[in-house]
Amino acid sequence: MSEIATGTTSLMRASLSRTGKWAGSVAFLSGAVSDVLNPLGPFAAYIALVAAVAAAIIAVAMVLRLVLAAKAMPALIFATSAAAIAGGVYGVQQETNSQNGVIAALVPAVAQLQQSLGIVSEKVAKIEKTVTETQKTVEEVKKSTDTVAQKTDQIASAQQQQTAQGAETQKTVETVKQTTDTLAAGQKQQQAEAQKLQATTEQIAASIDTIAKGFAQLAAQGGAIADPKRPDEFYHNARVYELAGDMLNARRAYLAFAGFDVDAIDPYTRFATLLRVQDGKAGAREVFGTLAEKAKAPSIKLVHLLQLDDVQRLDKLNAFIAANPDYAPAYFLEAQEFSEDRLGSQTLADKRSEAEALTKFVSYEKDGGLLKYFVDQTQLADWLDRSRTRLAALGDVLDPSRFVPTLTPTRSNGGWSMTISLPEPATAISWRLGDSGPFTDTGLLATNDQRTGKPMPNPSFELPDSTAATNIAIKYLDIRGRETGPFAIRFDPDSALQQGNKQILDQFWTSWIAFDAGGNHGLVYFTQMLSFRCAIRQVRYSLNGTALDKEIKMPPCDAKDPYAIPADYQPYFKVKDDVKSMAVQVTYTDGTKSPVREYKRQ
Incomplete structure (x- = not known):
């Protein structure tokens, strides 16, 4: 500042020595002429105004460096001198009330000159015309001043854009007028910020990949780092202290790592485990709550919500996933909420939720999509192994067709x-006949289900024999009280009767034929096949061989009384004593055939 002032003073002295004399003379002569012409108008005031405006414009241009100071200084001196002298003349005229001018009042010859030239006797119209023209000139000068001011603002704006990276460049005239104390305070603040930035340079520049590589190297070396500075060094020390049982220093190292706001999941899950052991879930929730308020890393916020209570934790986790659908570690942590380790016993819905979350997590492994979330790569490998093992155990749980009630x-x-x-x-079962209407609860049995510890729901219900073909809807409540279903199951009474009879015939085929039953020698009974004939289309047989050259004619099926044997039908036929065996094959109503069954006569 002192150097600028010294330079300006030297420039002014040099300009005064060169232009001061003629500028003062011309300005004085202008003042004298304006005084002689005063009867026509206040020319001294006009000259003073115009000179003052010109001086201001030149000064502003010099400050903003629009013109060179060496070239503009003579003009500034001339304009200032003219404004001062003309202003002085106008002031004396006002004090003495000299309408014809100060010189005319003091020198009679000047007054006579004014009269001889007709200056005093000019008409008022001419004077008004002169005043009008002068006012126009003043307005034009004002417009020029406004234009220069506008141009000045545009130039200042351009300079501000060009010098945005330099805090010391002038932006506006007000910036130039800032006090030395304000500048000093700003510089002090900038120095503090620079020191802070320097201290956290490694934090900003470090990537997960860099940190992971550094951590792997430190883990191979072993031992704590004496003066840790980088995130990987603090995480390494935390693990070393934790393994040695030094939980206080481990905790400090984990907190220091969290201060770097690194978005990696494994350091924070380990830290949370340590806190829960030391301070309980409430303590871990408090520590991570404080970290989450300041942190930007999603991993810190994710681990924080995992410290909440069960119901609230799952709701918050779902909200986090909705807001961050591609944050892969969240899916593994979500799977743990439905795992057998967490719940003790799983419902089918729990298993499906676990399988869906694990499948989503594993899908991110492609092209190294999970590496960016882990500092310790062995932790990632463990998560992947656990995911694959668990998915294999869950099997085809995601196939809904495999778990429909029957x-x-x-x-x-x-x-x-x-x-x-x-x-x-x-814990409860209900059913409905048809596709609409209310459900009917099956009720409870008198025994408890050891799997749930609650009364066992009745697994059956009755329908009249007149029930036509329709859909039957089944739904139930699982052990956590969540409703599953409804499932629509088709019921066709004719098909059901045939399938039921066929199942019995296949299961109890040894009773199809009975030789000499009840002491009735020479008779072959086929009572069982007759009773379940609604599943039979044809029965072929042969005696003493497997030619199957004979047929047993069955009466028609009576759907209203399917198991009754008609009164006029005999369920047996006679055979000779030389018959030692009988071969039988049944063709069912669904087109399938039984194996050829052979029955020995005793």
């Missing part, structure tokens, strides 16, 4: 007994 109809003379088989333990 409905087994059993026909009796009084109607249908419907037995429900569920893919998992339930």
Whole structure:
């Protein structure tokens, strides 16, 4: 500042020595002329105004460096001198109230000259015309001043854009007028910020890949780092201290690592485990709550919400995944919420949720998509191994067709007994006939289900024999009270009767034929096949061989009373004593055939 002032003073002295004399003389002469012409108008005031405006414009141009100071200084001196002298003349005229001018009042010869030239006797119209023209000139000068000011603002704006990276460049006239104390305070603040930036340069520049490589090298060397500075060094020390049982220093090292705001999942899950052991879940929640308020890394926020209570934790985790759908570690952690280790016992819905989350997590392994979330690569390998092992154990749980409840109809003379088989333990079962309407609860049995510790729901219900073909909807509550279903199962009474009978015939085929039953020598009974004939299309047989050259004619199936034997039909036929065996094959109504069964006569 002192150097600028010294330079300006030297320039002014040099300019005064060169232009001061003639500038002062011309300015004085202008003042005298304006005084002589005063009867026509206040020319001294006009000259003073115009000279002052010109001086201001020149000064602004010099400050903003629009013109060279060496060239503009003579003009500034001339304009300033003219404004001062003309202003002085106008001031004396006002004090003495000299309408014809100060010189005319002091020198009679000047007054006579004014009269001889007709200056005093000019008409008012001419004077008004002169005043009008002068006002126009002043307005034009004002417009020129506004234009220069506008141009000045544009130039200042351009300079501000060009010098955005330099904190010392002038931006506006107000910036130039800032006090030395303000500048000093700003410089001090900038120095502090620079020191802070320097201290965290490694933090900003370090990537997960760099940190992971550094950590791997340190892990191979072993031992704690005496003066850690980098994130990988603090994480290494935390692991070393933790392994040695020095939990206080391990905790400090983990906190120091968190200060770098590195977005890696494994350091924070390990730190959270340490905190839960030392301070309980509430302590871990408090520490990570404080970290999450300051951190930007999603991993810190994710581990924080894992410290919440069960219901709230799952809701928050789902919200996190919705906001960060591609944050891969969240899916592994979500799977743990449904795991057998966490729940003790799993429902089918739990297994499916676990499998879906693990499948999503493993899918990110392609092209190294998981590496960016882990400092310790062995931790990533462990997560992947656990995921694959668990998916193999869950099997085809994601295939919904494999876990639909089954409905087994059993026909009796009084109607249908419907037995429900569920893919998992339930606490309640309900059913509905048709595709709409209310569900009917099957009720509870008098025994407890050891798997749930609650009364076992009744797995069956009854339907009248008049029930037509329709859909039957089944739904149930799992052991956590979550509703599963409804599942629509098709019920066709004719098909159900045939399938039921066929199942019995296949299961108890040894009873199809009975030789000499009840002491009736020479008779062959086929009562069982007759009773379940609704599943039979044809019965072929042969005696003493397997030619199957004979047929047993069965009466038609009576769907209303399917197991009754018609009164006019005999369930046996006679054979000779030389018959030692009988071969039988049944063709069922669904087109399938039984094996050829051979029965020995005793």
